[in-house]
Amino acid sequence: MEWLKKLLEEQGLADEQVKAIIEGVEGNYKGFVPPHRFEEVNTAKKQAEEDVKERDKQLDKLKKSAGDNEELRQQIAKLQEENKAASEKYASDVKELRTNTAMRLAIGDSAHDAELVLSLLDKTKIELDEEGGIKAGFEEQLQSLRETKAFLFAQKQEKEDEKKGPTFKGITPADGAGGSGGHDEVDFENMSDADYYKYMDQQKNK
Numbered sequence: 001m002e003w004l005k006k007l008l009e010e011q012g013l014a015d016e017q018v019k020a021i022i023e024g025v026e027g028n029y030k031g032f033v034p035p036h037r038f039e040e041v042n043t044a045k046k047q048a049e050e051d052v053k054e055r056d057k058q059l060d061k062l063k064k065s066a067g068d069n070e071e072l073r074q075q076i077a078k079l080q081e082e083n084k085a086a087s088e089k090y091a092s093d094v095k096e097l098r099t100n101t102a103m104r105l106a107i108g109d110s111a112h113d114a115e116l117v118l119s120l121l122d123k124t125k126i127e128l129d130e131e132g133g134i135k136a137g138f139e140e141q142l143q144s145l146r147e148t149k150a151f152l153f154a155q156k157q158e159k160e161d162e163k164k165g166p167t168f169k170g171i172t173p174a175d176g177a178g179g180s181g182g183h184d185e186v187d188f189e190n191m192s193d194a195d196y197y198k199y200m201d202q203q204k205n206k
Contacts (some may be wrong), residue, residue: 099126102134
């Protein structure tokens with residue numbers, strides 16, 4: 001009862017009076033809670049109730065969050081699968097591009113239609129080295145095509161003729177050309193540029 005004692009003393013009561021009042025209160029009012037203590041307890045009670053409500057809210061929020069997290073985890077898993085698929089497709093596309101490029105370079109001008117030859121080869125058997133060159137699986141397939149579908153490839157004589165370029169043999173000059181008035185063939189292939197233009201001028205003037 002310190003709060004009551006202090007209150008009585010502040011009112012100017014003598015010590016004996018204060019003591020007598022306190023003893024009387026304690027004897028007759030057991031369980032009495034002083035106002036300030038009541039306020040403390042009441043405040044604590046209210047705070048506890050608020051804490052419980054807050055915890056309930058947090059529990060509900062956690063439950064909702066748990067549901068949201070599951071959904072979020074599913075969304076993340078889906079995105080991861082999509083990213084994985086996109087990554088694998090990108091890697092596959094890059095590999096196919098590198099393989100096609102290496103095969104085109106290897107075929108070169110040996111085929112009439114390089115794209116057609118490429119379509120007949122099994123790309124899954126082609127192995128590339130770190131620099132993008134063909135390591136294995138190509139020559140065997142190409143050789144097999146040469147044997148079974150030789151018409152797809154240019155023959156050696158055709159390639160040599162292409163390198164030489166077109167010739168103009170068999171053209172018969174007009175009478176008097178070549179100095180004999182006969183029908184000698186003009187060999188444009190071995191003719192110099194000066195002789196070629198001179199010859200053409202002569203033909204225009206005839």
